[in-house]
Amino acid sequence: MNSFRNLFPAIASGRARTYLDNAAMTQIAKPVTDRMAEFEADGRSNVKRGIYPLATRANDAFEAARASVAAFMGAKDKDEVIFTSGATAAINLVAHAYGAGLKSGDEIMVGEGEHHANIVPWQMLCERKGLELVVLPVDGDGHLQIEKMVDLISDRTRLIAVTHGSNVTGAVTDVRIITSMARKRGIPVLIDGAQRAGHGPVDVASIGCDFYVLSGHKMFGPTGIGALWARSELLQDLPPFLGGGEMITRVSFDGTEFAPPPHRFEAGTPPVTQAIGLGAAADWLRGLEWAEITTAERELTQSLLDVLNQHKRIAVWDPMGVAAGKVPRLPILSFTVEGAHPHDICEVMGGEGVALRGGHHCAQPLMSAFGVDATTRASLALYNDETDIEAFDKAITRMLKVLS
Ligand SMILES: Cc1ncc(COP(=O)(O)O)c(C=O)c1O
Known part of the structure; x- marks a missing residue:
């Protein structure tokens, strides 16, 4: 288990179970x-x-x-x-x-x-x-x-x-x-x-x-x-x-x-x-070891991308266009799902214990450049780990069935 989790009571207790809404607000450290x-x-x-x-x-x-x-x-x-x-x-x-x-x-x-x-x-x-x-x-x-x-x-x-x-x-x-x-x-x-x-x-x-x-x-x-x-x-x-x-x-x-x-x-x-x-x-x-944390965050971002890229209905808005580990980037991904609104996606995923954000993310000009009204966003922080990616993977599969 990621050792940072114990410093975040809501994460450690499971109240913030698969918390992937860190770009909106991170959990507070002890x-x-x-x-x-x-x-x-x-x-x-x-x-x-x-x-x-x-x-x-x-x-x-x-x-x-x-x-x-x-x-x-x-x-x-x-x-x-x-x-x-x-x-x-x-x-x-x-x-x-x-x-x-x-x-x-x-x-x-x-x-x-x-x-x-x-x-x-x-x-x-x-x-x-x-x-x-x-x-x-x-x-x-x-x-x-x-x-x-x-x-x-x-x-x-x-x-x-x-x-x-x-x-x-x-x-x-x-x-x-x-x-x-x-x-x-x-x-x-x-x-x-x-x-x-x-x-x-x-x-x-x-x-x-x-x-x-x-x-x-x-x-x-x-x-x-x-x-x-x-x-x-x-x-x-x-x-x-x-x-x-x-x-x-x-x-x-x-x-x-x-x-x-x-x-x-x-x-x-x-x-x-x-x-x-x-x-x-x-x-x-x-006081933290950022070289290690950055590598871990990039690897997890790549795992999230791999999950999303398995599904034909999903498009990722990824301006980096290369493997997540190769370039400086923040562990934030936006995606759209053919035939499903981001709010419905977030509701279904939320029901599966995965916290995501759907909407225009206070970036409407960027949404216009993408030609969409809204996206769904997953964003990671230093306490996320492979267990979160597994939960995300399961919840995505379920969401695609529910919103088919
Ligand atoms: C890139 C960026 N700038 C500014 C803000 C606004 O920050 P605050 O909520 O601290 O005013 C946000 C909040 O989401 C943000 O993501």
């Missing part, structure tokens, strides 16, 4: 809940304000969590990390703060296969400020056509926003090609790492991006927390997004002076316990 419970029981106090010992300890724990997340992302300075409520909130923060300096006619480039969280905030910014949204297309398999960037970049391009890994197909974007092309032209790049973060630490320095976002609930952490990393030179000059307490140095009716980053971007009481949980998840993940 080292995470332990640290959150410890803070709630022994150290709870608001942060950034009190000077009594309990408050100082709470603040230290909160800032230590920031340092843990910074280390997970390869940031050179912990103050480049801003806690947000998730990846969506982090992207909206950038759209408002960075977007404040943009002018009518400026352009934002996004990938066609993005999650709505990395499309809609940019569309809204474009509406507010009269900007143009430029779309970097995918091919019919969902592969981002990076080679088209050269023609689509203009002297008005002000930001490029792309995902590190697709939440629909598991395709990993070659982000370094994008950042090196963008850097030559002085264009900042935002990477949406919501899916990638559950599969090991990242290194923003070697990626060469300017903004990177992630969410706690997709990396074995709590819900309601995420983080934005931003290059400090950029962050220093950005105006705040939300106003309120703890993001100022002085307030009077003549005007307000804002605190330096990261506090300038964290108005109000932050989700302290969740931030501490995210820090614990980051520490735990940093």
